[in-house]
Amino acid sequence: MRNKVVEKEPKTQNGRRVLPLPKPLQAALVTFRAVQAAEKRAAGKVYEGSGYVVVDELGRPFKTDKLRREAHRLMAQAGVRKVRLYDARHAVLSWMANNGVPDTVVSAWAGHSDLSFTKRVYVHPDPQSLKAGSDKLGELLA
Template identity: 50%
Template structure:
């Protein structure tokens, strides 16, 4: 099923990251071989993700193939739409400014992108934890010179 974008912000050109561009070029070369082998039986659908015959995948077929690939590569199975959040979280964690995240997502409002698509998890917080290590000279883990004194019983202080 095809549908239009939700807003004009969704109508945008995006630069392709180098690994994606390389993969798409390799895929185009494979499709050219398949088209040549099938001749007139090949359907030039205009879609990127197609069967060997050129027919576009349905969403269900695409999902099944993606899950199979995740399993083959030993990756945790995630819904395709959730991968969108993972990508935006990655970009945010690596310093991409909010206004560029929103533009990439096709949103007119930065808050939408941050609220629904940037989802840091515990691993993402390790960098913040490391920043705390720098407070007061960065006490080394296991340093026996720095001990937390035992708490005083309630109500017994000077």
């Protein structure tokens, strides 16, 4: 099992979904595909065409521990705070919820069938949202 990527089925049917890619992500993936094509040419016959998107320069898929280490290395190189990759899921869902994306869409984006679970576990208020609450309370008290 060592050095082998283990694929798992989604926990629920809602976990299997197609999401529209934002334009900047589409552009980044097109650029990344060109980088990978160059790596494949350079590696020649030793390149493994695994079909995964996140692979090393020889086409081998990253296991989660290698992906985490590589992400932390890039965070340090970029001079940003080290965070868990999974925190990006919380950040994206919170950002969507705090910026007007309907709750049902946020929950569907997360692959959840239970809207209250998404809101309870993944959506966290940001300072601007808390300020909006303060402003509304100020209106009531004025």
